[in-house]
Amino acid sequence: MSRIAIIAGQGTLAPAVAACLDDPLIFSLQGFAPDGLAATPFQLERLVPFLDDLHAQHVTKVVFAGAIRRPPLDPEAFDPRTAQLVPRILTAMHSGDDAALRTVLDIFEENDLSICSIMEIAPDLIPAEGVLSGNPSAADRKDAARAAQIMSQTGSLDLGQGTVVSQGLCLALETLPGTAAMLDFAARHTTLRPNPNGARGVLYKAPKPGQDMRIDLPTLGPDTVDQAASAGLAGIAWAAGQVILLDRHEMIRRAQDAGLFLWAAGRLD
Incomplete structure (x- = not known):
């Protein structure tokens, strides 16, 4: 057997x-x-x-x-x-x-x-396209699209699987220390946003272009929601069908409590 x-x-x-x-x-x-x-x-x-x-x-x-x-x-x-x-x-x-x-x-x-x-x-750990919590604004969607563009260009450098974008600007890029370190950096540099009253920014996660999808898929969990909230972001977006969610129900609960959106995004142009 x-x-x-x-x-x-x-x-x-x-x-x-x-x-x-x-x-x-x-x-x-x-x-x-x-x-x-x-x-x-x-x-x-x-x-x-x-x-x-x-x-x-x-x-x-x-x-x-x-x-x-x-x-x-x-x-x-x-x-x-x-x-x-x-x-x-x-x-x-x-x-x-x-x-x-x-x-x-x-x-x-x-x-x-x-x-x-x-x-x-475990296909249920990987959500298909859709908004799980909140409602990303038009500005948030533009920031997510900008983040996806950045990931598509930096992926070949084998740096990481995430980035933080606010008002079209890349505030942080994931490298070897990981997502938590990236969000901590973003939390300490919130004044970099050109308009203090404008879009707060988006954490975006996706596999690297050409990545073998059998191993090392990007992962998000409840702690990521807390860290994104601490960084003052509007929400979290990720490539639909390509990112693992750990404890989805708890992620949604924390996102709703913090006023963050969670969005499994399809194609972003």
Whole structure:
């Protein structure tokens, strides 16, 4: 009987995905255990034996869920077969997140393990087009379109999956520190808006152009709503059908309390 394994990272995405599966095997890279979910740790330095163990447990499919940052590597911990992958792994890790993730997917697939996307396993976590809360104004929609344009142009640089735009100006761009750091920066620079009484701004999230949609989809959750409110933004928009919402009902509740809109946006021109 074939089984599916979750390669779980930090945060609450892995538990949400696990709830959609019957008796999945759950593993996590050492040091990146998920929140509230028991997971068997493995070392990147012993990746090939780990893949062998997956096969021994009749795993044929894996799904990646949760945040993993680039781990430090211990040269003395590599087994002989994984050591042969070191040049490939290190090159990918120094080439950006996209290259690193593609290399990980390639290694799993080369070892006869299929990669499932969150869309396949938990489609309800990824909302289709529509406004979930509030009502974005015409100015908000223009800011969202500007943000989508910025993301389409910067995506090839492998920087991040989000930006903050207000009154047509880019106030912040997501980089390695993540969304929370970007919103904190935006909160500390609210005076950059040309018109203090004009549009307050929009957080926009979307995958990078050409991104492999099986892994590392952008994620939004209740904490994102709180951070956007603290930054004085009017709301949050994202690419419909391409962004994960964690605890959608709580996100909507907090957005309504804070007076923010939540918008799964279709094509933005």
